[in-house]
Amino acid sequence: MKFLTAEWRKLAIINYEINPEILKPYLPKGTELDFYKGKCLVSLVGFMFLNTKLLGISVPFHRNFEEVNLRFYVKKHENGIWKRGVVFIKEIVPKKALSLVANTFYNENYCTLPMAHSIIESNNELSTSYSWQTSKLNTMTLKAENIQGEMIKGSDFEFITEHYFGFTKNNNQTSEYEVKHPKWNFYNIQNYEIKVDFKENYGADFNFLNDAKPISVMLAEGSEIEVHTRRNVEFAIN
Numbered sequence: 001m002k003f004l005t006a007e008w009r010k011l012a013i014i015n016y017e018i019n020p021e022i023l024k025p026y027l028p029k030g031t032e033l034d035f036y037k038g039k040c041l042v043s044l045v046g047f048m049f050l051n052t053k054l055l056g057i058s059v060p061f062h063r064n065f066e067e068v069n070l071r072f073y074v075k076k077h078e079n080g081i082w083k084r085g086v087v088f089i090k091e092i093v094p095k096k097a098l099s100l101v102a103n104t105f106y107n108e109n110y111c112t113l114p115m116a117h118s119i120i121e122s123n124n125e126l127s128t129s130y131s132w133q134t135s136k137l138n139t140m141t142l143k144a145e146n147i148q149g150e151m152i153k154g155s156d157f158e159f160i161t162e163h164y165f166g167f168t169k170n171n172n173q174t175s176e177y178e179v180k181h182p183k184w185n186f187y188n189i190q191n192y193e194i195k196v197d198f199k200e201n202y203g204a205d206f207n208f209l210n211d212a213k214p215i216s217v218m219l220a221e222g223s224e225i226e227v228h229t230r231r232n233v234e235f236a237i238n
Contacts, residue, residue: 046130085165144187
C-alpha cells in the first residue's frame with residue numbers, strides 16, 4: 001500500500017568511509033552491512049521533498065520541504081534474494097508534524113530544526129545548498145555542470161542510489177518499508193563545501209567525520225517516489 005507519494009529532487013550526497021564496528025550497534029536484526037568494493041560507507045544526504053501526499057492527500061503547508069539525513073547501507077536475505085536498503089541515523093526536517101508522522105508510523109529518528117535551501121540554475125552551472133540550524137549553522141553546498149548524465153552500471157552512484165528498502169531498529173524488532181522510484185540521473189560535481197558538526201548532529205560515534213574527507217560527492221536529479229506501508233519483520237525462533 002502506498003503510504004506516501006512525492007518527488008525527491010536535487011539530492012546532494014556526501015559519502016564517507018566508516019569503520020564497520022561503529023555501525024554494528026545501529027544494525028537492525030536480520031540485516032547485514034552492504035559494502036561497495038570492500039568499503040563500508042555512510043552518507044550525508046540533503047534533498048527536496050516536493051508535491052508530498054499522505055495516503056493520496058496533500059496536507060497544506062507540508063507539501064514542499066527540505067530533508068537532510070545521515071544513513072548507511074544494509075542488505076537482508078529473504079526468500080532467496082537480497083533486499084538492499086538503508087538505515088537512517090537521523091533525519092532532519094523543518095516541521096514538527098513531519099517528524100511526528102515519521103516517528104509514529106515508521107519508527108524513524110526524525111527531528112525538527114529550522115532549515116533552508118537554495119537551488120540556482122544557469123545554462124552551465126547548477127548550485128544546490130541545504131542548511132539547518134543547531135547551536136550553529138550547518139551547510140552543504142554543491143556546484144555541478146548543469147547537464148544530466150545517465151547512471152553507469154556498477155558505479156558508486158548506482159550503489160548509493162539503488163537501495164530500495166528502509167530498515168528500522170526498535171529494541172529487538174526490525175521493521176522494513178519499500179521505496180519505489182526509477183533510476184536517477186546525475187550531475188558532474190565541480191566543487192563543494194561542507195560545514196557540518198557531525199558530533200552535535202549525530203552523536204559522538206560520528207565525531208570523526210568532522211575531520212574526514214569524503215570519498216565521493218554526488219548530485220542526483222531524483223524523481224517521483226512512492227513510500228509503501230511499513231511492516232514488522234518476523235524471525236524464526238531456533
